[in-house]
Amino acid sequence: MLDRIKRSFNGLRSLVRSLRPLPTDFERFQLLVFTSTMTPIDRHVALYMATRKDAIFAVSYAHWRTKRINKILELYGMDWFKGKRVLELGSALSDIGAFFADLGAEVICLEGRQETVNFARLKHRNVPRLQIEQCDLEGDFSHYGKFDLIIHFGLLYHIKNVDEHMARCFAMTDSMIMETVVCDSQDPHKMLLVPEPKAVLEQSLHGMGSRPSPFYVERLGTEAGFKFDRHFTADLNFEDRFIYDWPHQNDDSHGDWQKRRFWRFDRA
Template sequence: MNLFRVPRVFERFQLLVFTGHMSPVDRHVTLSLATRDDAIFAVSYADWRTKRINKLLELYGVDWFAGKRVLELGSGLSDIGAFFADLGAEVVCLEGRQETVTFARLKHRDVPRLTIAQCDLEGDFSQYGRFDLIIHFGLLYHIREVDAHMARCFDLADEVVLESVVCDSTDPERILYVPEPAQVAEQSLHGVGSRPSPFYVERLAAERGFAADRHFTADLNHKNMYIYDWPHRNDESHGDWRKRRFWRFHRGAAESSMSEPRAIEAAA
C-alpha cells in the first residue's frame, strides 16, 4: 500500500481516532511527533538515539545508572536523558532553545528524577553541580569556544561520553570554524560552529587528566549520512555532518594518543 496515495481526509480521520482517547497534553505531543519531520523531529534522529543509548548500555550496563547523577548537554527532545532517568539516574538535561525545552518537558513530564532546563551552553553551567557522567552527543560542533566548554565539562565529571562531527586531520591543534544558521533548531545558537580534529579533542581531554577510549565503530553509523568508522585522509574535510567520532573519556592516566593516527585508521 502506498501511504502517499492515502487521501488526506483519511489521514485526518486516523489521527483523530488514534489520539481521541489521549489527554490534551499527550495528544499535542503525539500529533507534533506525527506531523513534524524538521530538524530534531526527523526520523534519522530516532535511529541515532537508539544506537547511542545502546552504546551507553554496552559501556556501562543497565544497573550502573541507578542512583547516579547524569548531565545531558544539548539534549534536544531529552529522550536519552529520560531513558536513563527511567533506569533510576538523577538526570539534568540542558538545551539551548526554550521552544525545544518546553516540548521536551511536556513529553517527559511524568518521568521521575528528570530536570530539563534551558541553558546557553557556550556559557557557564557549573551551577548544576558535579555529576557521575556527562552525556555529550551532537553538541560540540555547534560550539565555538570549544576549549572553554570542554574544560567546564571535565571539571564537572569523571566520566564524559562524547560524540561529535570532526574534521579529517591528525593535527592536535587543528580546528575549523563554520557558519551555521542560528534560526534552525539544531544549529549553533550564535551562528558559528566548529569542527575540531579528533586529536584536538583528545588533547583537551589529556590536558585535563582524562584517558580516551575510542569507539569509532560501524554499529553507530546511520546509512551513509553519519559515519564513525571512516579512515583518515588528512584532508581537513568533515563532509558537513558525515564524519563523526565517539569517545568515552574517563579520569585517570591519560595515554598520549595524539601522535598515533594509525590507531584511528586501524579502528576504522
C-alpha cells in the same frame, strides 16, 4: 435503450461526484488522535511531533538515538545508572536523558532553545528524576554541580569556544561519553570554524560552530587529566548520514554532519 444508458451514466457520474476522497495518511492520523482517549497533553505532543519538519523529529534521528543508547548500555551496563547523577548536554528532545532517568539515574538535561525545552518537558512530564532546563551552553553551566556522568552528544560542533566549554565539562565529572562531528585531520591543534544558520532548530544558537579534529578533542581530554577510549565503530553508523568508522584522508574535510567520532573519557 440509449436513454437508459444515459440515465445510468448520469447516475454513476452523480455518485462519483458525491464521493469524498479518502483522507491522506496524516488526516487519518489526525482522526485517530482526536478520537482517541489520549490526554490533551499527549494529543498535543503527538500532533506536534507529526507536524514538525525539523531534523530532530525525523525517524532517522530516532534510529540513530537508539544506537547511541545501546552503546552507552554496552559501556556502562544497565545497573550502573541507579542513583547516579547524570548531565545531558544539548539534549534537544531529552529522550536520551529521559531513558536513563527511567533506569534510576538523577538526570538534568540542558538544552539551548526554550521551545524545545517546553516540548521536552511536556513529552517526559511523567518521567521521575528528570529535570529539563534551558541553558546557553556557550556560557557557564558549572553551577549545576558535579556529575557521575556527562552525556555529550551532537553538541560540540555547534560550540565556537571549544576549549573553554570542554574545560568546564571536564571539571564537572570524572566520566564523559561524547560524540561529535570532526574535521578530517590528524593535527591535534586543527579546528575549523563553520558558520551555521542559527534560525535552524538543530544548529548553533549564535550562528557559529566548530569542527575540531578528533586529535584536538583527545588532546583537550589528556591535558585535563583524562584517559579516553575510542569507539570509532560501525555499530554506531546510520546509513550514509552519520559515519564513525571512516578512515582518515587528512584533508581537513568534515562532510557536513557525516564524519563523526565517539569516545568515553574517564579521569586518569
